[in-house]
Amino acid sequence: MESTRDRILFAALELFGEKGYLSTSIADILKAAGANAGSLYHFFPTKQDLLISVLETYRDGIYPMLLAPAWEGVDDPIEKVFALLGRYRAMLEMTDCLYGCPIGSVALELHEPDPPVRELLAVNFSGWAGHVRDCLDAASGRLPADIDRGKLATFVLAVMEGGVMQSRTHRTLETFDASVEMLRDHFNRLQADARS
């Protein structure tokens, strides 16, 4: 049995991802969760507090909800990076290029977020990039020694977010695929250069 608090939290998580934070009204969330205003405000003093809990849920879910399923049966650390990108592709495909990365959406729709919100967005980005970096570290022998793997992980995240943004705008997977293909080309060259 799911608690009222959880129904509200997950309804918000879904709606913030689908329609964005600003465009989602409290009434939307209440209807989706089957709850009343008083219950919501009992658990979450303001809409922003609800957003914070949603962002914490995303943060805590990066591994179990996103990476673990993406990496099932994938051992090669570099393939793990591309399997992760494949998850975003699948999400775009399933939703006709409507939903991409919820963190990226909120990050750009709130232009001057209050510090706790901004920090949680940053933490989500750092967590994602940190896991990619771990993959790159695990593959360090196959990459040029002088390459900064932290920066490379940041780069991977940038490509993902920028690819998702373009695909959502053009409503085609083409731009996302093109970005990932170019990233793959870069990794091929990095590995070739590491060998020689």
Added chain:
Amino acid sequence: MESTRDRILFAALELFGEKGYLSTSIADILKAAGANAGSLYHFFPTKQDLLISVLETYRDGIYPMLLAPAWEGVDDPIEKVFALLGRYRAMLEMTDCLYGCPIGSVALELHEPDPPVRELLAVNFSGWAGHVRDCLDAASGRLPADIDRGKLATFVLAVMEGGVMQSRTHRTLETFDASVEMLRDHFNRLQADARS
């Protein structure tokens, strides 16, 4: 002498870039433009029509307002690409990583934009990437022959948008710089591989 229509249009252009479309109220625009509601609605039947005009202004301004100044004194076509990225860096730096790319912001904050809006966002992306592609074509002799320069331009745009997004969120230029540095590394390898 600037017409009232233009004052409203440019006030909107600036505010949409600074605070986003949804977070900018008509009252904000009126105050910034020193105009009255009736005047605004005389020229722009709805807020969305105003957004459309703003996006058309951006589209028409890509070359004269963005590329021309970025490319002053830069002849090498590959350096032009990085000079363009340098403009975004300068914008981030000037605003303490608050304002990035207005098109990207609006693209992510409107989750299901009406078709005319979505198409204008797409046109802005295509225009930007098209100019980058022209640079790459001009440098085609220095790049591997089998590389798809259209996809590479899309990739550059993705890196820019993803880098801007992370820098705005972390409030540091570090992530943007890291992304551009990795892109530069990729271009170096592309050119080295084209030579051999």
Added chain:
DNA sequence: GGATCGCTTGAACGTCCATTCAAGTCATGC
């Protein structure tokens, strides 16, 4: 000098939305 038309004025309107609150339910501990 009067009619026309593009533009301006700014108060008013209606809707939506985040938030509040007084009253109620129900399990737990005493």
Added chain:
DNA sequence: GCATGACTTGAATGGACGTTCAAGCGATCC
């Protein structure tokens, strides 16, 4: 069986926002 405190109910509130409109201004044309 009563008191307590956690949670629920849903109507009410007040403010913000996009939009409307009746009235006015001033230049141009006849």
